[in-house]
Amino acid sequence: MMRLIFMLILIFIALWTDTRAQDTISMSSEDLELMQEYEDTIGVLSFAILRDTSAVHRFASCKTMIPLLVRALKLRNSFHYTFPQLDGLSFQYPADSSFRIITWQLFVDDNEYRYYGAIQMNTPELELFPLIDRSNDILNPETATLSNENWYGALYYRIKGFEDERGKAYLLFGLDGYSFFRRRKVVDVLRFENGKPVFGQEVFEAQMASDTSIWQHRIVIEYGAQASVHVNYDEGLGLVFFDHLIPYEGPGSAGSVMVPDGSYEGYRFEEGRWLHVPKLFHQTQETPPREMPILGEGQKKDLFGRKQK
Secondary structure (H helix, E strand, C coil), X not given: CHHHHHHHHHHHHHHHHXXXXXXXXXXXXXXXXXXXXXXXXXXHHHHHHHHCCCHHHHHHHHHHHHHHHHHHHCCCCXXXXXXXXXXXXXXXXXXXXXXXXXXXXXXXECCEEEEEEEEEECCCCCCEEEEEECHHHCCCHHHCCEECCEECXXXXXXXXXXXXXXXXXXXXXXXXXXXXXXXXXXXXXXXXXXXXXEECCCCEEEECCCCCEEEECCEEEEEECCCCCCEEEEXXXXXXXXXXXXXXXXXXXXXXXXXXXXXXXXXXXXXCEEEEECCCCXXXXXXXXXXCCCCCXXXXXXXXXCECC
16 A cells, blocks of 8 residues: 555656646746746735735736736746646647737626736747737627737637638637626637737627528627536537526526526537537536536636646
8 A cells, every 4th residue: 555655656746747847848947946936926916816805905916917927928938837836827828839828807896807918929039919908998899800909808718729711710718707797708719910919700600580690700608697607619529619598587686697598509610610500409418518627617626727736
């Protein structure tokens, strides 16, 4: 028994060492030490942004953290450092590792959330595109083409690449806290044109009551804050899936809100566009059809699906 425990400890140390080694690729020892110091401070600030009960402290922590994060990213080859100790920021990478998106959420009050982030390109020297949340000014997000300076803010939890006649593009799956009674899940499209990020593309089919189709730039799914709604990409099925929603009388003064009815819709990629699939299954099921839980349900994982320590 003791030999088995000893072997497990050695395996754990080897895996941990390998993970740390991946974070230090091409970074000098001096830069790595400095990066880890930055990470410690950013971790304290991100904890305050998420959990401090004072709005003044949350705002101050966010304001302090932004330039500190930029200084950390300015270190040469910082792209290869994954910030393994940070739980308050989401780092999402596409399969081709050509960039990463860093996002986080600031709780303003019961009816407002603000989102912050940046796109870091995979280059030795820093190439960074700040993401400026203009959600409150975007009246029709489903039909808007946006830039990094005019961004529909969200906390991203998944990136899925695809390719069409225009080249590479990426689906971005995100959460928008939105308001006290309602939440939103967002599926956006990101591509790079002339070296700059562009959000939104007219590739999502939307069915109208008249049985006609229109094309949207992004999917915005609004639902009651007390409901659990799943939106993700399923590799086995080869499609985007999400809960089918129906109206339901919400709590208090919420009025009518949308909640899942146990069935699922989806989008399948065909000939360069994402075509709507009204019903994925002919029976309901208790768990959504996904490869793994989005937020680590039933597992010891944090908000971004990373294993908790």
